[in-house]
Structure formats: structure tokens, C-alpha cells
Amino acid sequence: MLELRNVVKTYAKNVRAVDDVSLNLPAGVVGLIGHNGAGKTSLMQMIATLTRPTSGQILFDGADIVKRPDAIRGRLGFLPQDFGVYPNLTALEFLQYFAALKGVRDPARLRLLLEMVNLHEHAHRQAAGFSGGMRRRLGIAQALLNDPDVLIVDEPTAGLDPEERLRFRHLLSEIGFRKLVIVSTHIVSDIENMASHLAIMNKGRLMAYDTPDSFVRDARSKVWSVTVEAQHYEALRAEVQVLQAQRNEHGISLRIAHASSPCAGAVPAEPTLEEALMTQRYAVQETAA
Ligand SMILES: Nc1ncnc2c1ncn2[C@@H]1O[C@H](COP(=O)(O)OP(=O)(O)OP(=O)(O)O)[C@@H](O)[C@H]1O
Secondary structure, X not given: OEEEEEXXXXXXXXXXXXXXXXXXXXXXXXXXXXXXXXXXXHHHHXXXXXXXXXXXXXXXXXXXXXXXXXXXXXXXXXXXOOOOOOOOOEHHHHHHHHHHHHOOOOHHHHXXXXXXXXXXXXXXXXXXXXXXXXXXXXXXXXXXXXXXXXXEEEOOOOOOOHHHHHHHHHHHHHHXXXXXXXXXXXXXXXXXXXXXEEEEEEOOEEEEEXXXXXXXXXXXXXXXXXXXXXXXXXXXXXXXXXXXXXXXXXXXXXXXXXXXXXXXXXXXXXOOHHHHHHHHHHHHHHHHO
């Protein structure tokens, strides 16, 4: 569906924000994961045809969208990180405004979208009184107006409370049953239960691309659990990558990333996805150093 070939984005002063990224994305939810500054937003903006790659190709259903942005624009929905709603407009007026801009003329579609994002009961309320989650959901409704085949969402849950996060994830997950949804985040739990694939970025480079299950499988036998006495903790921490440390009545309970047993008493543990990615990043940093 969407193919990136050797995509590079260089800004002034030779900042290489995206460095030779090649990816083939089928339908489903793809999590784009990386620290701040990894290049996620730069990559998404190029896919959304808001900026152009310095070099490389981006193909959508075979069409080169760098040369022909219109090949994707009508089939794209984009919710940027800093999307703002107009506070004086009601939810419905807001959608009507964007529908006019996008040439969507079906009033029934607006009602359907408000229902889909669970805002239909607030259709006639001004967005000024909306919570962060409600505004994000209105943003998604806007992005879905043209029934896009590709939905791009940058940092979807920034500023949302836990319940809103859950609801928002569920919504994106459902959309991903039929479409390509690209979600950028540095919070693994945002995409943990919905991503069909994960693309890991670091310093502009694509470090890995695989299914969540594969990441977890690869990390098996690299994550250990052990409880140590408090006085041994500092020395151990200097030698190994501690993923998690929690004091309990027996000492300090640790989860450790290590290629082999890190200390006496350590037993292999089933990695969580977050731990699996931490072991991956750790390995990446080790070889890069
Ligand atoms: N318009 C710009 N001009 C110059 N440098 C930029 C510009 N936009 C981004 N950068 C730089 O490019 C690199 C990648 O930034 P980008 O915003 O794409 O990363 P990100 O992974 O989305 O991070 P964040 O989560 O903080 O938005 C960073 O070093 C950033 O400072």
C-alpha cells in the first residue's frame, strides 16, 4: 500500500532527521516508535506530503507521491500532534467547516463520524468546554471526513487522561481493521495492544521493523528477574541494564536485560513488549557506541 524507498530528510545545518529509511507498509496499525527527535514527525510529514524528502521515493499504491502529491492527498487523513480546535465552534460546526474545505457534502457522514468518535451527544456544544480527549476525538473525526485509506496520527495520547487514552486507542485500533493507520509515539503502551507492526526509529534511522510478537520472541532469554539485597543493588546496576526495580520485603526485585544470566539467582522472565524494545534499543546503542 505505502512504500518508502531510501527516504532522507535533511534540514539546514546538516540535521539528518530521516536517514535512508526504507519500509513497506500494508494495511493495519503501524506504530512508529522512537525517542524525541528520532525523526518520526519528519517522516510523517513527508508521507502526508506536507514536506518533501531531500532524496528517496514514497510510493502509494505504486504512484510516486513526491512527484504527484495528489495521488495520496484525497485518500489521506492526518491528525498532527499540535492540532487545535476552534473553541467558538460546536463539534458539528467544526466538522461542517472542515467538510466544506474538503468537499465532503454528505451531512449524514458528519453525524456518523460524531457517533464513531462518541461525540454525538455533544454535537451542539462549543469545543471550548471539551476535555483533551474530546478534542483529540474531534480531530480524528476531522481526519476521517474523506473516509481515508491512510490515517496518520502523531503522538495520539499526549495530554489525555488514562480513560481517554484507552478510548482513543480503541478507536484507532478499530480503524486499523480496514485501513493503514500510522501512529507515532514514544509511549509503548499507546500501541501495545493495537499495532500489527512496529517501526523503531533512532536518530533518523530505522532500527527495526517487525510484529510485536516477534520483538517479544527475540527478547526471550534476554530478560531476567531476580531479587537482590539492597546493598548489592548499586554495584549490579553499574554492570547491567536494569529495566525495572521495586523494593519489597525481601530486598529489591529487579528485571534486567542481559544476554546471559546477570547474577546468581536470576531466572529468565517473559518480556513485556516495552522490555523487549528496551533490550533492542540497548543492543542498538551498544553497537553504535
Ligand atoms: N524544521 C526543522 N528545521 C530544523 N531541524 C528540524 C526541523 N524539524 C525537526 N528538526 C530536527 O530533526 C530531528 C528530528 O525531529 P522530529 O521532530 O522529526 O523527531 P520526532 O521523533 O518526531 O520527535 P518529537 O517526538 O520530539 O516530535 C530533530 O533533531 C529535530 O530537532
